[in-house]
Amino acid sequence: RHKFWETQPVGQFRDAADNSLPDGPIEPPTPLSEVRADPYPLPAAFEWLTCDLEDDALLADLYSLLAHNYVEDDENMFRFNYSPAFLRWALKPPSFFRAWHIGVRAKESKKLVAFISGVPARIRARDDVVRMAEINFLCVHKKLRSKRLAPVLIREVTRRVHQENIWQAAYTAGVVLPTPITTCRYWHRSLNPKKLIDVGFSRLGPRMTMSRTVRLYKLPDAPLTPGFRRMEFRDVAAVTRLLRAYLAKFVVAPDFDELDVEHWLLPREDVVDSYLVESPETHEVTDFCSFYTLPSSVLNNANYSTLKAAYSYYNVSTKTPLQQLMNDALIVAKQKNYDVFNALDVMENESFLKELKFGPGDGQLHYYLYNYRIRNGIKPSELGLVLL
Ligand code: NHW
Ligand code: EN5
Structure with missing residues (x-):
């Protein structure tokens, strides 16, 4: 059912009934030396781009990617239109990591075709304050959908979050994945x-x-x-x-x-x-x-x-x-x-x-x-x- 999500340390639908599993991290951190050192491979026509959002031209490209390809309602009548100033605010909180602003562009045209981001946050779950990444603005251009690019973006942001010795994340979505906390x-x-x-x-x-x-x-x-x-x-x-x-x-x-x-x-x-x-x-x-x-x-x-x-x-x-x-x-x-x-x-x-x-x-x-x-x-x- 979920070829990618089944491989990830998230609550699996099949564990839902199992009350013996404890609250807290699903898997322990690995030594930083064991975190993969180089970016995951992309299809040959594309390359990774760490985004500098102070660069107005790049910010305009990100704005445009999202304005044309980000979230729509179920009847495709409306699409979120985050402003450039909003994106800068959302992605540059205290102690943000530039490496977590991850673009994918076409090698030849240099056109931005996909994006994912994280920002650091301390999030408390019950009495446990945990350093996490808040993941947002995952987007793949409409013409490149259903080619399994999203799992590559997610693995790459995960790798870059791990490099900062952070092992948890929070995110929201309109779609059901394994497994919502609410x-x-x-x-x-x-x-x-x-x-x-x-x-x-x-x-x-x-x-x-x-x-x-x-x-x-x-x-x-x-x-x-x-x-x-x-x-x-x-x-x-x-x-x-x-x-x-x-x-x-x-x-x-x-x-x-x-x-x-x-x-x-x-x-x-x-x-x-x-x-x-x-x-x-x-x-x-x-x-x-x-x-x-x-x-x-x-x-x-x-x-x-x-x-x-x-x-x-x-x-x-x-x-x-x-x-x-x-x-x-x-x-x-x-x-x-x-x-x-x-x-x-x-x-x-x-x-x-x-x-x-x-x-x-x-x-x-x-x-x-x-x-x-x-x-x-x-x-x-x-x-x-x-x-x-
Ligand atoms: S939710 C908004 C997400 N963006 C949009 O909906 C924009 C319009 N859609 C698209 O751009 C807020 C594409 O449809 C996307 C999927 C890119 C969504 N979250 O490439 P494939 C966020 O940004 C899984 C997670 O072929 P695609 C939060 C799907 O279940 N996974 O699909 C982001 C399948 O896996 P499965 C999602 O349509 C949180 C696989 O992707 C997803 O061309 C990210 C298919 O990939 C979604 N919204 O591209 C996770 N939508 O296992 C962060 C689909 O089912 C996790 N999929 O086969 C934490 C990472 C950090 C950890 C640190 C320790
Ligand atoms: C968040 N970072 O579906 C990430 N919006 O209800 C992404 N509906 O606006 C996840 N369909 O109900 C996003 N009008 C998931 C949400 C995606 C966008 C989305 C919904 C939320 C929405 C509107 C318009 C529906 C158009 C047809 C809606 C009814 C309003 C009415 C006003 C008067 C009193 C009754 C309700």
Whole structure:
């Protein structure tokens, strides 16, 4: 069934019933001297390319590969359109490895035809904080599909991660592989319902008119919570404390320090937005919410070429109820002209999705760990990790 995945240290479907296998690494590290020293062979027409994302021309090539060949929905109506600035942000966190930004290009034309990446992260599973690679942006050009290039890319990134003495990884996918630690659903909150209906992202509900639908999704013009404001550099320490205390509640979550928070959560125009509530009396930071910007290309529509989507990222409430905090997030996203606000049913998100008029999407997101077993998996609400 899975000629490649059957050979890898991941939970195998056949072990699912076996409760005797312990949580933790599936296989032990090997001495670094035993890690294969040279790149895996590619078909003769292609060569490896370690990508320098500070090179604007290369970044433009990566952007274009993904814009034309990356993830689509099941009916091929939309395709993710990560911006160049987003890609630079996603791939260059603190202590990133350039060797983990792996391209494949045609030897003759030098055209970029495939890509895979990793970035380092500390991820906690139960009480074990593990150095991992977060693997993302695996992409093979449409004309080169089904030629078993993906397993070569995966083996090569694995080799380069091993060279840094890192033996575990985390990744997500829309497809089922051996074996998810959990399966999440996407939920969608219409901000611009007319456009969403025009492009086929959503439909007019039964017994609904366009004007009733527009009224249904109306939001106030400005956030409602006193003290709600954009996060600034001076907030990094307070946000780190809030977030660390909150993420400690989940079975699997990142172990963020101040440098991570500065990178992943300080606002960057059209990439990541973060807001917090500063108590007007005590000036304490009590609540936090964030979202990232990931537009999708609209395929085959005469009126529109892109959908502007916000994706819920990390949110923490200690004083403002989570539902009220997220309502303010919807309000600022609407102010900033997003068409839709998306969220997964991870962490405590279930508690506000229905109340704030999110509806279930047709897409799922499966979460995976490489070389780390979590017996019986976890529930989406036990997951404190959002990958981009
Ligand atoms: S998920 C998004 C992945 N990208 C896309 O969906 C873009 C559009 N599709 C494509 O570009 C986020 C191609 O269809 C791809 C497959 C490249 C997906 N993950 O080359 P073949 C991520 O980036 C397996 C893992 O012939 P193809 C996370 C498939 O099951 N494996 O197929 C990435 C089969 O193996 P099997 C996937 O269609 C995580 C084999 O690939 C997969 O031309 C990567 C077929 O290969 C997927 N999304 O190319 C793993 N899709 O055993 C990281 C298919 O079933 C692991 N496959 O025969 C950790 C590594 C680091 C470890 C460190 C210790
Ligand atoms: C992550 N790093 O399927 C990697 N998106 O629901 C990759 N559906 O947008 C994995 N099909 O339901 C990605 N509208 C896996 C996801 C791939 C993309 C994907 C889904 C998620 C999606 C939309 C559009 C469907 C178009 C036809 C959808 C319904 C919205 C509606 C709004 C009003 C209230 C009810 C729901």
